[in-house]
Each structure stands twice: as structure tokens, then as C-alpha cells.
Amino acid sequence: MTGRTITRADLSDAICHEVGLSRVDAAELVESVLDEVSDALTRGETVKISSFGSFSIREKAERWGRNPKTGEPARIDPRSVLVFRASHILKDRMNGIKTSGDDDLE
């Protein structure tokens, strides 16, 4: 473990090297990718990236919780949450398992 934090700038750099785009263009493309994924999710679509994982929206019902400070009951509004489900290929790679097979995303 190196404990680094990768940011948009690192992704842009990688695109510069890989595809030979200018830094400005690469940064714009990174943003476009994130925008397209966000837009699809906002439309309620599931986004499936083969060999990486899928992002989907789960609808949570209203429920009653408590204000942890005062102990008073508090209504928690119904809301949408984003769930990321990693593909087996990603999980295996993180654990040093080489997979050659196809994807597991349905």
C-alpha cells in the first residue's frame, strides 16, 4: 500500500500519456465521462462498466430514526442512494487473482 490519493489530475495525465491528448482536452474528457455517468444515474439508469462494476440507484423508504444528540425521534425522508457493485474481475485483481474469464455483470 502506498497510501496515495488519485485525483482527476492523475486521470488526465494517464490519458495524456495513453492517447496523446493535450492536458486541457484530457481534463475535459475526464469531466465528460463523469458527467455522462452522473446524467444516466440521474435519469434512473443503471450504469454497467464491464470488468469494473455497476452503479445503480436504490430507493429508500421514509423511516423514523433518532437525533443521536437529543434522542428525539426524527423523520428520515425517502431518498435515492447510489450503490456501487464491484465486478468479480476488480475484486480478484485487488486480491492478486488473475482472471481471464468473461465478465460477471448481468
Place this chain on the structure above:
Amino acid sequence: MTKSELIQRLADRNPHLYVRDVERIVNTIFDEITDALTAGDRVELRGFGAFSARQREARVGRNPRTGESVTVNAKQMPFFKCGKELRERLNGK
């Protein structure tokens, strides 16, 4: 939306790029995130979310069919936390 649909959308928005380059760009992004997680690094994309590697301790599990004890090795799991901006967008704010 699948990865190929994502690539097609980006290609439509960027007519000056070859589709194969758009494909390489998309693959590079997800490969970089995968490599970072494999190295135990964090990936923070402000407004979108953050990917990190979580450690799972070794444990004794059970084969659900036979009830036999099996040891489950320690492993790393990818974890994604949605960013504030995206979370608010998903809830129409």
C-alpha cells in the same frame, strides 16, 4: 447504460475524436482506478465520489450447504462513497 453506450455518447459529443480513441480514454480511466485500488490507494473525484480499498479480516465461515467450517482469507474489497453533489442531484436538489 453500458460501457459501449457511454463510449458512443462521448464519441457523439466529441466528433473530432476517433471512436477508438474515446474507447481508450474510457478504458484508461477505469484501468487507472483499478490499478490505484489494487495498490491500496484511494481515488477521490470531488462531486462524483471516492473509491477506496477496505480490508476484510480473515474469518472462519461456513459452507452454507454442508455446515462445515472453512477459513476465509483476509482480503481487500473495493468501496465507493457517493459524492455530495451527485447525491444531491439524485435527490432532485
